Amino acid sequence: xxEMQDVWKTYPDGTVALQGINVVIERNEFVYVVGPSGAxxxxxxxxxxxxxxxxxxxxxxxxxxxxxxxxRKIPYIRRNIGVIFQDxxxxxxxxxxxxxxxAMEVIESPRRLIKRRTMEVLDLVxxxxxxxxxxxQLSGGxxxxxxxxxxxxxxxxxxxxxxxxxxxxxxxxxxxxKLLEEINFRGTTIVMATHNKEIVNSLRKRVIAIERGSxxxxxxxxxxxxxx
Amino acid sequence: MKISxxxxxxxxxxxxxxxxxxxxxxxxSSIAVSLFILGxxxxxxxxxxxxxxxxxxxxxxxxxxxxxxxxxxxxxxxRSIKRIPEVKSVKFVSKDEGLKQLRxxxxxxxxxxxxxxxxxxxxLPDAFEIEVFDPQTVSYVAKKVMAINETDASKxxxxxxxxxxxxxxxxxxxxxxxxxxxxxxAGLAVMAMFLISTTIKMTIIARRREISIMKMVGATNSxxxxxxxxxxxxxxxxxxxxxxxxxxFGYSELTSTTQTDIGYYMIQLATLxxxxxxxxxxxxxxxxxxxxxxxxxSVRKYLKV
Numbered sequence: 001x002x003e004m005q006d007v008w009k010t011y012p013d014g015t016v017a018l019q020g021i022n023v024v025i026e027r028n029e030f031v032y033v034v035g036p037s038g039a040x041x042x043x044x045x046x047x048x049x050x051x052x053x054x055x056x057x058x059x060x061x062x063x064x065x066x067x068x069x070x071x072r073k074i075p076y077i078r079r080n081i082g083v084i085f086q087d088x089x090x091x092x093x094x095x096x097x098x099x100x101x102x103a104m105e106v107i108e109s110p111r112r113l114i115k116r117r118t119m120e121v122l123d124l125v126x127x128x129x130x131x132x133x134x135x136x137q138l139s140g141g142x143x144x145x146x147x148x149x150x151x152x153x154x155x156x157x158x159x160x161x162x163x164x165x166x167x168x169x170x171x172x173x174x175x176x177x178k179l180l181e182e183i184n185f186r187g188t189t190i191v192m193a194t195h196n197k198e199i200v201n202s203l204r205k206r207v208i209a210i211e212r213g214s215x216x217x218x219x220x221x222x223x224x225x226x227x228x
Numbered sequence: 229m230k231i232s233x234x235x236x237x238x239x240x241x242x243x244x245x246x247x248x249x250x251x252x253x254x255x256x257s258s259i260a261v262s263l264f265i266l267g268x269x270x271x272x273x274x275x276x277x278x279x280x281x282x283x284x285x286x287x288x289x290x291x292x293x294x295x296x297x298x299x300x301x302x303x304x305x306x307r308s309i310k311r312i313p314e315v316k317s318v319k320f321v322s323k324d325e326g327l328k329q330l331r332x333x334x335x336x337x338x339x340x341x342x343x344x345x346x347x348x349x350x351x352l353p354d355a356f357e358i359e360v361f362d363p364q365t366v367s368y369v370a371k372k373v374m375a376i377n378e379t380d381a382s383k384x385x386x387x388x389x390x391x392x393x394x395x396x397x398x399x400x401x402x403x404x405x406x407x408x409x410x411x412x413x414a415g416l417a418v419m420a421m422f423l424i425s426t427t428i429k430m431t432i433i434a435r436r437r438e439i440s441i442m443k444m445v446g447a448t449n450s451x452x453x454x455x456x457x458x459x460x461x462x463x464x465x466x467x468x469x470x471x472x473x474x475x476x477f478g479y480s481e482l483t484s485t486t487q488t489d490i491g492y493y494m495i496q497l498a499t500l501x502x503x504x505x506x507x508x509x510x511x512x513x514x515x516x517x518x519x520x521x522x523x524x525x526s527v528r529k530y531l532k533v
Contacts, residue, residue, distance in 0.1 A: 049444075071449075072448070072449065075443070075446045075447060075448045075449070076446065077446075078443070078444065078446035079445070079446035083444050089437070089440075089441055089444075091437070091438055091441065102441070102442075102445070103445035103446075105236065106442050106446065106447035107445070107447065108230055108232075108233050108451070110232075111232060150445065154446070
């Protein structure tokens with residue numbers, strides 16, 4: 001699903017964010033990416049959803065060579081990758097329903113399909129009854145659920161989640177994790193960067209630890225391995 | 229593109245014009261002002277052209293003959309003039325007729341000056357009044373008429389006159405009007421474009437978040453760009469429609485009130501029907517293009533898609 005061979009990333013200011021990353025993430029895996037702040041986790045994630053391109057090395061996602069992708073092809077790649085952020089990134093003036101439907105509108109799905117599919121994913125994240133609420137009227141956990149609904153509405157092959165529980169209390173975080181596990185169970189690959197020790201240690205998955213731009217540990221059912 | 233997508237872009241574009249309220253009004257006004265000035269200069273140029281045409285079509289050549297020329301000589305010269313292919317018609321104006329015409333054209337004050345002249349002591353020569361098919365050939369034909377002297381030892385033609393200078397002056401005015409207009413309009417158009425691109429830039433900044441989310445979920449670049457193009461085009465169209473309406477209304481008022489005054493000088497202004505379409509069409513086309521151009525600049529510069 002995701003394959004990196006000797007991937008390097010150097011930013012224009014000279015910062016070397018990743019140096020020689022080699023990793024393969026298979027279809028339907030659930031992977032935690034852990035490590036200290038500034039170690040290169042975010043760059044790792046950004047490479048996957050093609051926010052950044054590798055400076056060197058080979059990277060393919062879902063069979064596409066991301067590094068050599070033509071500019072106009074990028075949107076079509078992104079349709080296969082759902083992205084979730086710590087700060088939800090919902091549009092404040094749109095209702096929960098509209099925020100989710102928006103992701104289908106921009107890829108020009110037929111209207112009737114948009115309505116049916118949007119209600120379906122809102123039901124899946126447990127917020128069908130809040131369809132008409134604005135983000136400001138929802139709690140943090142509910143907003144993140146809407147963001148997740150938006151990420152999965154177009155049936156992506158991969159979900160990239162950058163600290164999805166970073167702003168949430170432990171109880172709400174667990175709700176979000178249950179949801180991600182459910183989505184993973186349905187066949188979507190999940191790559192999640194996190195600082196949440198409890199979650200990593202309790203909900204055991206593959207753990208990839210990145211320090212100073214290199215993978216220092218890659219372990220199935222691994223531990224978080226850092227003191228917060 | 230699907231119809232429903234196009235409808236969405238249109239909706240978004242219209243909404244943006246509203247969202248940017250004052251900036252949109254500023255852009256629309258600057259487009260309208262520059263187009264208005266363009267329109268005024270266009271109308272001026274069209275009318276100067278029309279007047280020039282009218283005057284041109286009235287231009288005739290007068291060839292004066294030797295006072296001593298007898299009837300045989302007069303006929304001979306007439307035949308020579310008629311042989312020039314550009315000549316449309318030749319009319320003989322006898323010295324008596326010339327005096328009569330002069331009296332008429334000079335009116336009251338001429339009466340005293342011409343007192344005492346009659347057919348006996350008429351100082352005027354006989355003349356030919358020559359009309360040509362194409363006003364542009366007037367000076368050429370005049371030279372040809374003068375050249376009759378070269379083949380005739382008696383040099384029967386003493387002088388050839390036509391509205392020399394008048395036409396050239398008119399063309400100079402037309403060109404000046406056109407050039408001054410162009411400079412004005414170019415300057416204003418640049419200003420209008422700058423304002424439009426600023427308006428679009430504001431839209432882009434205000435919607436940066438939305439745009440990044442659109443990109444994140446896989447919107448194509450053209451999908452993101454379309455509403456901005458529509459916004460720019462719309463600003464241009466509104467500006468030009470307002471301008472065209474004001475200009476046409478103003479012009480119809482002007483022509484209906486001044487026609488009788490100017491008509492006294494045998495000059496007719498171009499009618500609304502003559503100029504309406506060309507002025508409206510140019511203004512709409514230029515306005516819309518300015519709008520699209522302004523938005524293209526902004527989209528290219530600020531929308532890193």
